[in-house]
Amino acid sequence: MTSSAYPNTLVTDFDGTLTRTDFFQAVLERLVDDNLSIWNRYCQGSITHFEALAGYYRQIRIQQSKLLEMVNELGFPKNFANLVNGLRKNKWDVVIASAGCEWYIRYLVNLSDINPSPIVHANGGTYSDDAGLVMELPRHSPHFHPEIGISKASVVKAHMGLNRSVAFAGDGPTDLEPALLVDPKLRFAKGALARLLSDKEEEFIPFYDWDEIPNHLPEMDSN
Numbered sequence: 001m002t003s004s005a006y007p008n009t010l011v012t013d014f015d016g017t018l019t020r021t022d023f024f025q026a027v028l029e030r031l032v033d034d035n036l037s038i039w040n041r042y043c044q045g046s047i048t049h050f051e052a053l054a055g056y057y058r059q060i061r062i063q064q065s066k067l068l069e070m071v072n073e074l075g076f077p078k079n080f081a082n083l084v085n086g087l088r089k090n091k092w093d094v095v096i097a098s099a100g101c102e103w104y105i106r107y108l109v110n111l112s113d114i115n116p117s118p119i120v121h122a123n124g125g126t127y128s129d130d131a132g133l134v135m136e137l138p139r140h141s142p143h144f145h146p147e148i149g150i151s152k153a154s155v156v157k158a159h160m161g162l163n164r165s166v167a168f169a170g171d172g173p174t175d176l177e178p179a180l181l182v183d184p185k186l187r188f189a190k191g192a193l194a195r196l197l198s199d200k201e202e203e204f205i206p207f208y209d210w211d212e213i214p215n216h217l218p219e220m221d222s223n
């Protein structure tokens, strides 16, 4: 199922945007013992964003059930199904685009039991108690980006077209490029993304919780 059934698309980042807390932050704070050495190598440019995240995730060594308990505490919207279904009635679909891992994103999205389930563009991954969360680059994705896995800008562009509106919501530096592609009235930002947009004197709609966003999306004609 593609989202072509809906003329308008809200492309949303996941970590820190749909959830209150980044999976990455929670892993760093609670599950891996690291002095930010991997992250510093990323900041120095010697490894990619993907390699940094994957480097931390493969160090996780707890039971899967415990890890999922932590995922349940990331602050994913409890009313996500109602929000998505309401948006779909108003001709907006929701597409998730993330530089994180599909493993925990799908877990939370599937709990919402939405039919059809929203499309997720993210890095693949599998979890086992002895190998940790092994993340894989989505080389076969039409939106493949070698450094972060998924190009969110590519996802936004794929949904643009005549009589189609695209909104974007994000919170981090990897969200800047896709955010700049959409109309400022359909651009939702918090955190580092909001600061980056302000620095560029670009307009956006600030939000704190993702569930504020649907109220800002206009009723749209499909033709």
Ligand SMILES: [Mg+2]
Pocket (backbone or CB within 6 Å): 013, 014, 015, 016, 017, 170, 171, 172
């Ligand atoms: Mg984010």
